[in-house]
Amino acid sequence: WRRLRDGLSRSSSAIGQGITDIFTKRKLDAGTLEELEDVLIQADLGVDVASRITGAIGKGRFDRQIDPAEVRDVLASEVEAVLAPVARPLALDPAKKPFVILMVGVNGSGKTTTIGKLAAKFGAQGRRVTLAAGDTFRAAAIEQLKVWGERTGAPVVAREQGADAASLAFDALKLSVENGSDVLLIDTAGRLQNKAQLMDELAKVVRVIRKQDDSAPHAVLLVLDATVGQNALSQVEVFGKIAGVTGLVMTKLDGTARGGILVAIAQRFGLPVHYIGVGEGVDDLEPFSARDFARAIAG
Numbered sequence: 001w002r003r004l005r006d007g008l009s010r011s012s013s014a015i016g017q018g019i020t021d022i023f024t025k026r027k028l029d030a031g032t033l034e035e036l037e038d039v040l041i042q043a044d045l046g047v048d049v050a051s052r053i054t055g056a057i058g059k060g061r062f063d064r065q066i067d068p069a070e071v072r073d074v075l076a077s078e079v080e081a082v083l084a085p086v087a088r089p090l091a092l093d094p095a096k097k098p099f100v101i102l103m104v105g106v107n108g109s110g111k112t113t114t115i116g117k118l119a120a121k122f123g124a125q126g127r128r129v130t131l132a133a134g135d136t137f138r139a140a141a142i143e144q145l146k147v148w149g150e151r152t153g154a155p156v157v158a159r160e161q162g163a164d165a166a167s168l169a170f171d172a173l174k175l176s177v178e179n180g181s182d183v184l185l186i187d188t189a190g191r192l193q194n195k196a197q198l199m200d201e202l203a204k205v206v207r208v209i210r211k212q213d214d215s216a217p218h219a220v221l222l223v224l225d226a227t228v229g230q231n232a233l234s235q236v237e238v239f240g241k242i243a244g245v246t247g248l249v250m251t252k253l254d255g256t257a258r259g260g261i262l263v264a265i266a267q268r269f270g271l272p273v274h275y276i277g278v279g280e281g282v283d284d285l286e287p288f289s290a291r292d293f294a295r296a297i298a299g
């Protein structure tokens with residue numbers, strides 16, 4: 001929680017400073033509420049959430065002086081109410097062996113790093129993990145995943161750059177069954193520049209996996225970079241359409257002023273948020289908590 005609070009400090013201080021500036025020595029009225037709404041929209045919370053919050057703060061408090069701390073309290077509880085329905089842990093069904101997780105998202109969003117962090121987490125829980133270096137487009141992604149494999153002791157199925165991602169995924173699932181893995185994590189390429197090609201590639205990966213296990217993939221996790229702000233909304237839309245996303249991981253919440261985007265995404269899409277990334281280290285992945293996040297962002 002401390003790491004989250006520190007990580008979100010740039011988001012929360014923008015909001016907190018805005019609240020203090022607006023409500024110090026001024027009454028709560030239509031004008032100050034409108035200014036507050038602007039601050040919240042600036043902080044990427046989205047228009048709907050911003051008006052929900054100002055509505056809640058305005059209720060019964062018109063025309064009187066209000067302590068900025070009281071505003072922050074209402075803000076925190078409203079944000080928590082928006083986030084609570086989506087804060088759902090990633091449940092690994094032990095009946096699925098392996099439990100197949102497809103990781104999707106644009107390049108640079110933190111997919112490969114998140115796979116490494118998840119591999120470490122699952123490994124620490126005593127689960128056997130296999131990794132598939134399915135981002136065959138980038139040599140660096142393949143190398144990076146191999147390093148995570150060494151670090152976490154998870155076997156990595158990898159081929160040369162440019163290899164067919166679907167047949168690699170097929171081999172990885174076969175190996176996972178043979179070696180008794182509990183979880184298979186599959187990396188994918190995130191070239192949103194060529195949507196049709198990306199869609200074809202992901203569809204082919206899914207088709208090939210289903211040939212071996214018609215219930216797989218059991219989770220499709222979209223990794224989103226918090227620092228891109230509003231762009232994350234369109235990424236959810238696009239990947240939701242082409243990849244059947246079942247849940248979200250938001251990375252880089254350390255040190256960004258744009259953490260509020262997670263609230264807008266929760267409100268708009270209602271997709272489960274499983275984890276958040278708060279740094280580059282192996283332990284910097286935390287289960288998502290609505291309460292902690294709301295308190296951290298409200299300052």
Ligand code: GDP
Pocket residue numbers: 105106107108109110111112113114141144190223251252253254276277278279280284
């Ligand atoms: P991919 O292209 O989606 O696989 O993205 P990578 O996993 O290669 O990550 C891109 C960059 O973001 C790397 O430098 C990572 O170390 C960094 N990164 C990933 N997650 C986080 C995070 O939660 N916080 C920070 N600060 N950096 C992160």
